[in-house]
Amino acid sequence: MKAMVYRGPYRIEVEEKPMPRIEHPNDAIVRVTLAAICGSDLHLYHGMMPDTRVGTTFGHEFIGVVEQVGPSVERLKVGDRVMVPFNVYCGSCYFCARGLYSNCHNVNPNATAIGGIYGYSHTCGGYDGGQAEYVRVPFADVGPQVIPDWMSDEDAVLLTDALPTGYFGAQLGSIDEGDTVAVFGAGPIGLYAARCAWLMGAGRVIVIDRLDCRLERAREFAFAETYNYEQVRDIVVTLKKATDWLGADVAIDAVGAEADGNRLQHFTATKLKLQGGSPVALNWAIDSVRKGGTVAVLGAYGPVFSAVKFGDAMNKGLTLRMNQCPVKRQWPRLFEHLQAGRLAPSEIVTHTVPLEYIADGYDMFSAKRDGCIKTLVRP
């Protein structure tokens, strides 16, 4: 089969790989019909995630058709059109029993600090991802779900990570009616978090980024006020002024490990790899939220330390909330929002590339060229 294959930082190719096979009685093999490139895939592409091995296939956002099932699979059958959450999880461990599917203890031998994620390095379990023609899906009775007839492929693939993660981030903010919510990052996750903040009754939503095309999308898609941090002298002061000198009630970091905005942080994290990530957006969130406020972290960081302004977080009495999103927990309510016309996730898709040209898709997304916000991949 054809698959995207990692050959080293900034170097991916499309190659022939052996077909995945049933390795556990509850596995399924899914023929991928649509996948996506996630912003967090760029951390792998840039060589930032430890134990990213040559020869692996990325891709944790995908949908497809069930091609084969293991002998213990009861809820799926060959031919089902399924959406697969980015979390690999068993459904029965201490954490899964409590709804923390992203923290499953039974699927990632390589690390205890994170569960399993498709195509996201051996630090996340060593599973191949869905930027390929076929993919192995463990615990087929737990993660995948048949796509409702009324849902488009484009919406379905965005429900495997990006939209649920943004929705989850707004929930982590514990937004009360009338709250002012500041969202750092106008990529897909930030756009969805901003849009979902309104569902929870936000009174104002402010989005911060450095790319005007993304800020324009934040105004149109997420109905947000926007600031380009490169066009103001000090984004923290700007936000304080804009919030009656108190600060936002809730701040959301939707950027993560490769944040720009501070050359020292960016260089030490992304070039020297001396930090797990460049926590510029997180530090701005800490600085610009009001005392007693909440900071929600959706941005992904690597496992080693990052230079976070923890002292200010403590002195301000902040609540810091974060996790990888337990995707399937979000689906029933998100399905209702889609059916009611409250959310239309595919509105942010800017590009679709064939699998054969996925290297161009990564290059364009990485360089933020051509107004790229969200790229889908069609095998």
Next chain:
Amino acid sequence: MDPYTAGTPRPQVDADALRARIPGWGADLDAADRPSVPRESFDPGASGAHWEVPTQQPGGEERERSIEHRQLTPVFGTVAPLAGLAGRIRRTAYRRYSEGRLAHWLLLMAADRVEVLQSRLPGAR
């Protein structure tokens, strides 16, 4: 200049205006409509798992694991098993150092670079 006072300086939210402008405004105002509230909700039957303990995936005898795990997990990825010099470095990282030790991650990152260099040698593929 306005002094800092006990009251909120922010205007009251006009819910009707927001509802008219933004599709779905306030649909999840009630925390009961937010699927991840509360964060932990004990419901072992909710996931669809029809096992208490998953069957062990075969073939894991040589599989590396974090020493913070009691045993190999029931399911694991099998792509790109440990091999060559990079594999030896990775095995050392997993066998000797927990995830809490910087040495664990530095060795893994060093192995990543070694593997890339090895893969670019003539005849490596």
